[in-house]
Structures are given as C-alpha cells and as structure tokens.
Amino acid sequence: MSLRNSVARATGSAAAGLSRLTGRGSGTTVGGRVTLMLDPLALRRAAAGRDIALVSGTNGKTTTRTLLVAALETRGRVASNGGGANLPTGLTAALTGDRTSPRAVLEVDEPYLPQIIDTTRPRAVVLLNLSRDQLDRYAEVSRIATIWRKALADVPVAVGNADDPLVVWAASGAHETVWVAAGQRWTDDSTACPSCGSVLVRTTSSKDVHWHCPSCGLSRPTPQWMVEGRTVTAPDGTSYDVQLSLPGEVNIGNAALAAAAAMTWGVTPAAAFEAMAAIPSVEGRYLETTIGGRPVRLLLAKNPAGWVEALEMTRPGLPVVVAVNARAQDGRDPSWLWDVPFEVLQGREAVATGERSRDVAVRLRYAGVEHVRIDDLSDAVRAASPGPVEVLANYTAFQGYRRVVRDG
Amino acid sequence: MADALQIALVFPSLLGTYGDGGNASVLAQRLRWRDIDAEVIDIAVDEPLPEQADIYVLGGGEDTAQTLAVSRLSGLASVVQRGAPVFAVCAGFQILGETFLDARGATHPGLGLIDCHTNRLAGSRAVGELLGLPVVDGLDAPLTGYENHGGHTVLGPDAAPLAKVEAGVGNGEGVDGAVQGSVVATYLHGPALARNPALADWILAKVAGPLAPLDDTEEEELRRERFAALRRGRFRKQWRPPARDS
Numbered sequence: 001m002s003l004r005n006s007v008a009r010a011t012g013s014a015a016a017g018l019s020r021l022t023g024r025g026s027g028t029t030v031g032g033r034v035t036l037m038l039d040p041l042a043l044r045r046a047a048a049g050r051d052i053a054l055v056s057g058t059n060g061k062t063t064t065r066t067l068l069v070a071a072l073e074t075r076g077r078v079a080s081n082g083g084g085a086n087l088p089t090g091l092t093a094a095l096t097g098d099r100t101s102p103r104a105v106l107e108v109d110e111p112y113l114p115q116i117i118d119t120t121r122p123r124a125v126v127l128l129n130l131s132r133d134q135l136d137r138y139a140e141v142s143r144i145a146t147i148w149r150k151a152l153a154d155v156p157v158a159v160g161n162a163d164d165p166l167v168v169w170a171a172s173g174a175h176e177t178v179w180v181a182a183g184q185r186w187t188d189d190s191t192a193c194p195s196c197g198s199v200l201v202r203t204t205s206s207k208d209v210h211w212h213c214p215s216c217g218l219s220r221p222t223p224q225w226m227v228e229g230r231t232v233t234a235p236d237g238t239s240y241d242v243q244l245s246l247p248g249e250v251n252i253g254n255a256a257l258a259a260a261a262a263m264t265w266g267v268t269p270a271a272a273f274e275a276m277a278a279i280p281s282v283e284g285r286y287l288e289t290t291i292g293g294r295p296v297r298l299l300l301a302k303n304p305a306g307w308v309e310a311l312e313m314t315r316p317g318l319p320v321v322v323a324v325n326a327r328a329q330d331g332r333d334p335s336w337l338w339d340v341p342f343e344v345l346q347g348r349e350a351v352a353t354g355e356r357s358r359d360v361a362v363r364l365r366y367a368g369v370e371h372v373r374i375d376d377l378s379d380a381v382r383a384a385s386p387g388p389v390e391v392l393a394n395y396t397a398f399q400g401y402r403r404v405v406r407d408g
Numbered sequence: 409m410a411d412a413l414q415i416a417l418v419f420p421s422l423l424g425t426y427g428d429g430g431n432a433s434v435l436a437q438r439l440r441w442r443d444i445d446a447e448v449i450d451i452a453v454d455e456p457l458p459e460q461a462d463i464y465v466l467g468g469g470e471d472t473a474q475t476l477a478v479s480r481l482s483g484l485a486s487v488v489q490r491g492a493p494v495f496a497v498c499a500g501f502q503i504l505g506e507t508f509l510d511a512r513g514a515t516h517p518g519l520g521l522i523d524c525h526t527n528r529l530a531g532s533r534a535v536g537e538l539l540g541l542p543v544v545d546g547l548d549a550p551l552t553g554y555e556n557h558g559g560h561t562v563l564g565p566d567a568a569p570l571a572k573v574e575a576g577v578g579n580g581e582g583v584d585g586a587v588q589g590s591v592v593a594t595y596l597h598g599p600a601l602a603r604n605p606a607l608a609d610w611i612l613a614k615v616a617g618p619l620a621p622l623d624d625t626e627e628e629e630l631r632r633e634r635f636a637a638l639r640r641g642r643f644r645k646q647w648r649p650p651a652r653d654s
Contacts, residue, residue, distance in 0.1 A: 132425060140470040191421040191453060197472045199453050332536070333554040335597045338430030358630040362602055365626050366430070366437050373626075
C-alpha cells in the first residue's frame with residue numbers, strides 16, 4: 001500500500017470522526033470525500049481484488065442491498081454502504097472502512113453507476129427500476145438509461161427487472177443477463193420505447209405482464225425468475241413461499257432480485273430467503289415504533305412510483321400522515337405530488353406536514369381528502385385520532401422522523 | 409343540467425413528467441365545487457384526440473416524448489380553430505410552436521399553433537422558482553411556479569406573452585409563456601393551476617362564463633409561502649451532480 005493511500009485513509013477517517021463529533025453528520029460522506037480528495041484512486045484501490053455486487057435503480061436500492069447482504073453473509077463477511085451514502089464518497093468510505101471483507105454489496109446513485117462500474121469492476125450489477133425522481137437534479141429518466149446501457153456492456157452479469165423496459169434496454173448488452181419478473185406498477189416513464197421512441201404495447205393477463213415495441217422489436221425477455229404474490233420461482237422451477245418481515249409485494253420482487261444475484265455467489269435460494277426473512281426494517285424503513293406515545297409505522301417514499309407502493313402498504317382505515325420536504329436531497333420541486341394518486345385516501349383521515357405541508361394540503365384538497373395541516377412532525381402524529389398511525393414521508397422528512405424516534 | 413364539461417388531458421403518459429396532469433384535476437374540481445358538472449378524460453397516446461372536448465390540457469415531457477406527441481396531435485389545429493381553450497406547459501408549450509429542438513438537438517417542426525420558435529437556452533438549464541406578473545387582460549394575481557427546462561422560446565408577432573418575468577427565466581426573453589387565440593402556454597410547473605387559482609378561473613371563464621368565488625385559503629397560504637421563499641432568495645443555489653452525459 002502506498003504512503004499516499006494510507007495517509008489519505010487516515011485523514012479521511014479523522015475527518016469522519018470530526019464530523020460525527022461535531023454532530024454535522026454520520027461522517028460517512030465527509031470521510032470519503034477527504035479520502036478521495038487526497039487519493040483520487042482510493043475507491044479503485046479499495047475495490048481491487050474484491051468480489052463486488054452493485055445495486056442501482058430509482059426505488060428499493062437500500063432494501064435490496066440489505067437483502068443481498070443478508071444472503072451473502074451466509075458465506076462470510078460482506079462490506080456495504082449504509083445510511084444512504086451511495087455517491088462515490090460514501091462508497092469510498094464504506095470500502096476503506098472495511099479492508100478485510102472479501103465481498104462487497106454497494107448501492108449506487110443512478111447517475112453515478114457508469115463511473116462506479118468503471119472504478120469497482122463488479123461481478124454483478126442488480127438493476128431494479130427507473131422512474132422519475134428529483135427531476136430538478138437529474139433531468140430526464142431516459143438519459144440515465146442511455147448512460148447505463150453504455151456502461152453495462154462491460155459487466156459480467158446484470159440481474160435486471162424484466163418488467164421495466166428501461167432496465168431491459170439498458171442491461172441487455174451485459175455479458176450475461178439474469179431476468180427477474182420483479183414487477184412494475186409505475187409505467188408512465190416507459191410509454192415510449194427506450195430504443196426507438198415508438199409507443200410500447202403492454203398486455204396484462206391474469207398471470208403475466210408483457211410488453212413489446214411493435215416497431216423495433218424490443219420486448220420483455222423471458223424471466224428466469226418468476227414472482228407471483230409471495231411465491232418466487234427459481235430458474236430450476238422450484239417455487240419458494242417467501243416470508244419477509246418487510247411489507248409489500250414490491251419487496252418480494254426485491255427479494256427475488258437479491259436471491260438471483262446471491263445465486264451468482266453460489267448461495268441457494270432457500271438459504272437466501274431464510275436469511276432475508278429475519279430483517280424487520282431497513283434503516284428505519286417499515287419501522288414500527290412510537291412517536292408522542294402513538295404507535296406508528298414509518299414508510300419512506302421518495303418519488304411517485306415509491307408513493308404508489310407506500311400508499312398500497314398502508315393498513316386500511318388507519319390515519320395517514322403525509323410528510324414532505326423539498327430540500328436538495330428530495331428534489332426542490334414537489335410538483336410530483338400531483339403524480340401520486342392521493343385520491344385513494346378519500347374517506348380516511350390525513351395530516352399534511354413537513355416543510356412543504358402547504359403543497360401537500362393543496363394536493364389533498366383537490367384529491368377530495370379531508371385533512372389538517374400541522375407544521376411540526378411529532379405534532380402531526382398527535383393530531384391524528386387515537387390508535388396506530390401510518391407515517392409516509394419523503395427522504396429528508398423521513399430522516400426528520402428518525403431523529404424524532406432517536407431523540408424521543 | 410347540460411352534459412358535463414369535458415377536460416381532455418392530452419397524452420398524460422407522454423406529457424406529464426412534472427405533475428402537470430394536476431392542471432386538469434384542478435380545472436375539473438374548481439367547476440365541481442361550483443356545482444358545474446365536469447370530467448377529466450385521459451387521452452392515451454394510441455387514442456385519437458377527441459374533437460369535442462371543452463378544454464385541452466398538455467403538460468411537460470421528455471425530448472423523445474415531444475416528437476412522438478407531435479406526430480399524433482395534428483387534430484389540435486381544428487380544436488384551436490373552433491376556439492376551445494388549450495392550456496400547455498413546458499414541453500407542451502414548445503410543441504405548439506413553429507419549431508422546437510428534438511432529443512438530438514435538431515430543429516423539429518411543431519404544430520404551428522403558437523407563433524414561436526424554441527432553441528436551446530445559452531448556459532445551463534433553467535431550474536428553479538419562477539415568478540411572473542401577468543400582462544393579459546383580466547388576470548392580475550402574480551403567477552408562481554417551478555420551471556425546469558433548457559428551452560429558449562422566442563415569440564413572433566402573432567403571440568403575446570402571458571407574463572413579465574420577475575424572478576427566474578421563463579421564455580428567456582424577460583417574459584413567460586404565450587397567449588394566441590384560445591391557446592395559453594407557460595413554463596410554470598407546480599402544477600401551474602394549483603399554485604395559481606386565478607389563472608385556472610381565467611381559463612375556465614372562457615367556457616363556463618362568470619364564476620362564483622371559491623374559498624382558496626389553502627392555495628393563498630401556499631402562494632404566500634412561495635413568495636416569501638423567493639424573497640429569501642435561496643432557491644437558485646442548487647447542488648447538481650457533475651456526472652452528466654451532455
């Protein structure tokens with residue numbers, strides 16, 4: 001190891017400690033930033049010689065990474081990046097902080113995937129889905145698919161969601177592809193064929209969703225892994241009744257993608273699903289806790305596709321708190337609220353909160369949902385009728401609730 | 409009562425990237441709250457444009473979606489000819505013009521319903537809060553919204569601007585939007601009509617006549633918050649990722 005490299009790592013970890021001490025952050029990102037600044041090749045070096053899986057996509061990165069880590073840990077230690085630190089700085093911190101684990105599972109922010117593929121030379125890349133998110137930062141979804149496609153041509157194995165045309169188009173150039181029927185509820189960002197721009201044709205039968213492009217022939221590949229309700233069928237035809245502690249059908253799809261990736265490392269589906277079953281929550285997502293003496297469940301939703309899934313997970317009849325901020329990490333423009341079908345909350349009790357609670361209130365008004373607006377996150381929970389409350393929050397509002405839970 | 413007023417939401421899966429479909433919901437609700445029957449008709453991209461809807465709403469969309477939408481919207485010319493209101497936002501605005509830029513940056517013919525040409529803005533995309541003062545008769549309340557586009561739209565003599573820009577970029581010429589005949593266009597997302605109920609009612613009055621006032625307390629609170637945020641002037645300083653392919 002070079003002197004430059006070790007100095008860079010030591011300084012990086014000192015900066016991380018300082019950041020934690022001063023309470024400015026968890027330290028992950030700033031530590032990684034300092035390391036990378038002093039040694040631009042730090043991430044490449046830290047990744048070299050390790051067996052790496054990357055996980056990317058608009059929704060489900062953290063959950064799928066956690067599921068895959070659980071599956072691979074049946075084989076030994078796994079390095080990974082938590083706390084949403086999924087930019088190059090966070091990845092650097094994760095790998096320089098754990099020099100010994102032979103395997104690593106890293107979640108990667110979508111626009112950075114090409115750069116991280118080049119730097120870390122992963123064995124497998126898991127591709128979940130692509131849909132509109134933080135449009136003020138990332139511009140257009142199709143552009144992400146285009147840069148992915150170029151980068152994925154160098155990847156040994158791509159494990160992709162066969163139901164998402166953008167993923168299929170981006171991943172189909174990889175040396176080997178494993179397709180999983182992980183589902184796609186949100187189709188509004190793949191109306192046009194990512195390859196030629198014609199209108200895609202979607203047909204839904206009782207068992208299956210199919211899509212194809214009538215003009216260039218791009219079509220849904222035959223999935224090796226099938227998902228129906230809680231049943232996941234592996235390539236050899238064996239079906240597994242997947243019992244997760246995590247709610248939602250979408251997480252069965254995520255578990256299938258993780259199991260498919262884990263099989264690349266020789267982990268059997270049975271062992272993988274067993275390891276995943278025990279995970280109760282993922283960095284506060286799906287956490288059942290109490291706020292202001294009220295039992296709550298915290299659901300994170302960052303973009304329209306995620307909100308559709310989160311609204312589906314809420315238990316019928318319970319009051320719903322909708323907490324929305326619009327900071328840089330959330331996207332500055334909350335117009336997406338109007339892409340979310342809040343009309344499904346009609347007849348239920350709703351509370352608008354977060355820094356953009358006024359946008360939420362106007363949205364709920366037009367959706368015909370009775371609501372009150374409360375600025376403070378905790379007070380918003382207390383404003384709901386007695387009994388359990390479902391809390392749906394976007395990224396920084398969700399972090400706000402996690403602080404409330406932590407600090408009491 | 410007469411048949412329900414029909415609000416056609418044109419190709420929401422193509423032209424709806426920024427929540428602009430909300431504009432159609434806002435129009436319909438504001439009629440219903442006044443006991444005027446209204447319905448929103450989502451026009452799928454493989455369906456023909458209905459000839460007899462009362463108002464047509466187009467939203468923002470990505471470059472590839474724009475050219476696809478244009479190829480299927482020749483029917484809009486007769487809609488404009490009979491004077492039915494068309495409300496278009498961002499990409500929807502651009503495709504109504506004479507020309508716009510396609511995904512490759514080449515000039516593409518638009519529908520020719522607004523006398524304007526859209527090129528690329530010099531410098532970076534216009535992203536942030538947009539505030540305009542209306543310059544059309546019968547509309548006084550400032551217009552607030554969020555813009556996110558790379559288009560520089562130059563109006564010709566047949567098109568008038570919708571508003572003078574107080575903060576933000578708009579068309580890139582100190583004004584935002586266009587008004588020409590029954591067509592009203594803007595770069596405002598938010599969606600525009602949720603954040604600007606006066607603009608919604610101004611359009612609705614064209615088909616429903618004089619309208620009773622509504623209790624817009626929540627909209628007014630949102631507007632005050634947005635004006636205050638602009639005064640604090642924080643919204644143009646935004647972090648953006650360096651990794652872009654363009």
